[in-house]
Amino acid sequence: MKKQYLLIFVLALSLTFFNSCQKSAEYKALIVTGQNNHKWKESSPVLKKLLEQTGLFSADIATSPEKGGDMNTFNPDFSKYNLVVVDYNGDSWNEKTKAAFVDFVNKGGGVVIYHAGNNSFPEWKEFNLICGLGGWGNRTEKDGPYVYYKKDSMIIDTTVGRGGSHAKRHEFEVRARIAEHPILKGLPMRWRHGSDELYSQLRGPAKNMEILATAYADTTGGGTGRDEPMLMTIKYGNGRIFHTALGHADDGGGPALECVGFIVTFQRGAEWAVSGKVTQKIPYDFPNVAAVSLRPDFKEMTLEGDLAYIGTYDITKSTKYFTDLQSRIRYEAKTPQDYQKFEKAMIKILQSKEATDDGKKLILHELSWMGSDLSAPAIKDLVSNAQLKDDAEFALARLATSK
C-alpha cells in the first residue's frame, strides 16, 4: 500500500513539484487514520499528497487496526514528528498512545483536526481540549457550549441539546472572521466551498480557541440558521492546533476535498500549526464568492497549462485558464522583463494556426494594456481576420494611447 502511494507521489513530484521539493522537507507529519465513518482510504493519501506538495512536509500515514481490533498494538511514535493530522474517528486509543499524544502537543507539536476527526473520543477530556469543538458521539451540554456566530458576534450558547448535525451536502459560502490571521491573510473574505457536509451544532470546551471562518447553515436547507465555525485554531500547552470542519471525502476525492478553499486552508493551517507562521503564496485558483474552484487532480495549474487551454478556448467554455493568466501577470510581473516573458508566450497564441479566435480575443484584450512594440506586428496581422478585426483594432488603439 505504502509503496503505491510513494510511486504516485514520486510521479507527481517529477511532473509539477520538482523544484520546490529539491530541498529536503523541513517538517515531518504523521497522518493518523484507519478507522472512520468517512472514507479514510480516500482522504488520507490525499492529505499526505497535499502536505508534501507544499515542499515543507514529508508525511507518513499511521493506520490503526480495524474497528474492534486490538488497539494495544497501535502505538505511533508521535515524538518523531512535528505535525499530527487526525483523520480518525473510531475506537479509543490505548492509554499509552493517548498519553504520548498529549505529551506531543504539550511539548509544542502541531495538530490538524480534519473533518470527522472532531467526532472522535467524546469521553477523552484532553483530546476535546485539543480539538476545541466536537460533534456526535452523544455529545451534549455536558461536553461544553455550542459556539457559533450570529451576524458579527460570536455566541457561546449553553443551551441543552445534542452536539453535531449537518444538512444534506451542498455548496456553501465560507466567510473569514479573522482575516488577518496568518492562515487566512491574503485570501478572499468569502469563498464558495465545494459541496460538503456543513458541520453544525458542534460543542466542546472551546478553550483558547479562535474561530477563523464560519459558514451560514441556511434554514431552507435544514440548517441551524447560525454561522457555524468551519476553521478554528486552538492553543493547548505549547502546541498549536488547526481544526478544519471541511473536506468530506467521496470516492476519488469529491468536491469538498478537491475544493481549492479546503486544500489551501489545510496546507496553510498545517504550516501554521508547526511554525506559527505561513510562508506559502496564495494560488491563482483560489475560489471567491463568485464560484467554487476545484482541483480534480489536486494539482495547481502551470502557466504552460493555462496557455494551452486558452488556445482551445471558445465562448461556451470556462475562462478560468485565462483569469489564471491575468492573475499571474498581476502578481508575478514586476519588471519589464517579466512582462515580456508573458507577452512572448501570448504572442505565440496569436500566431498559432491551431489557436481559436475566441482564445486570441482574450489575449488581444489583455495585451491591449500590458503589451509592447513586440506584440504590434502579430496584432496587425490579425486585422485582416474578419473575426478578429474589432479586437485587434481595440488592442492597437489602446497600445497607441501611451505613445
Next chain:
Amino acid sequence: MANNSTRRNFLKQSAAVATGALILPQIIPSTALGKGGKLPPSDRIVMGAIGTGSQGKSNMRDFLKLNKEVQFVAACDVDANNLQKAKQIADSTNDNKDCRTYGDFREFLEKEKLDAVCIALPDHWHGIIYSAAAEKKVHVYGEKPICRTIKDGQTIVGAVEKNNIIWQTGSWQRSQPNFHRGAELAINGRAGKLKYIEAGLPNGSRGIGTPPPQDVPAELNWEMWLGPAPKVPYRGVSHWNWRWILDYSGGQLTDWAGHHIDIANWGAGLEHTGPVEISGEGVYPREGIYNVPVEYDFLCKYANGIEMRVANESRLKMGSGTTWYGDKGWIHVNRGNTLTASDPKILEEVIGENEIHLIKSDNHWQNFVDNVRAGSKNTIAPIQVAYRAISVALLGEIAMTTGQKIQWDPEKQVIIGNPMASRLLSRPYRQPWSLPTI
C-alpha cells in the same frame, strides 16, 4: 438657441413625425431655456428620458412626484418594452397619448427640444450620450457613475462646461439629512483634523457561470445596446446585470463610488481633487461571464496627507458607508438614516455661522428642477464632483488590474510615469462609435 415660437413649431412637426398623426400635445411645453435664462415658475419643465429601465423609470416617477414641476414628453430606449412602459408613465400623468418614443438617442436629441433630459444608461454609453446631450444644450439629470473611464469623464465634464448646461448627478444620498449632517460635521473638524477615511461599498455577488449564446429578445436592439462596447453574442444578460461585466461597468465598486466615495469627498473637502497614490488588490471571479471584482480593497493617499481606504464592506470594521476619522474621533454615515460618532456629543454640535455650510437639499430631483428654473448651475451634485468621486474608483480599478502602485496627478489628471497603467485610462470604442472631441 431655439426661441419660443420656433421650438413650438418644431415640436408640432416632430410630434407628427413621431406619432404619424397630426395630434398636438395637449400641454404646450414651456419656453425653451436659453443660456442662463430663467423659467417662469408657472411653467412646467419639459423633460425627456433616455434609458428607461428600472433606474430610468424610477427617476421619471421621482420627477413626477414633484408638485407639477415636470412634464415628460419623450422617451428613448433600445428596449421596446421599457420604452412603452415609460410612455405609459408619461401619458398617464399628462392625460394624453402624446409621449414620443425613440429607439435611437441621436434622433431623440435631434428632434426633441427639451428643457432637460433624465439619463439612466449602462456606464459604457455615458461618454457618448452625456456629451451629446450637453452639446445639444439640454440640461441633464444623469445617473452615477458618470463614466466608465477617466477619459470618458474628462470628455463629459468638458462638454457640460463648454455648453454651460445645468447638471445633477443621481448621487441622491447628498439630499438625505444624515449624509449632509455627517459631512458637515466632518468638514468642520468635529472629529478633529481628518486623517483617514473609509468608504465601505457592497460585496460582490455570485456569478452565473457561462450561459450559452441565445436569441436576442424581439424587443431588444442588441447592437445598439452594445454600442461602443466589444461585439459579443447575447447571453441573456443586459438590463441591470450589465454591472457585473467589465466591458460595461466596474461592478459594485464603480456603481457605489457615486454614493459613499462621493460622500467621503464631500465631508473631507476632496470634491475637487484626487489622490496622488493608489494601491490595492481586487478579488476577481475565476470563471463565468461576470468578471468584475467581487472584493476590492485599496488605499488612496492625498497630497494633504489624508488617506482613504475603499473596500467591500466585509473588509471594514464599520461595514458599509462612509467613516471620517480625525485626531479626536470618528463620524460614520450610512443608508437607513445612520449617523453615528465616536462620542455622541459630536452629533449635537452646532455649526457656527462662520463655519462651512454645505449646500442643503431635501429632495434630489427638486434640487435639479429648482436650479433649472433659476438658471443656476449650483446643484447639489454637479458634474465636476461626480467626476472626482468616480475617478477614485477607476484609479483603484487600474491599481487592481495591473497589480501596481499608481501615481496620479490630480491637477493634470494623468498617471505619472506608467505607460501601461495610462492605457487603462480609456477604452477604445468599437466602430462606428467614437468619443467626441470637446
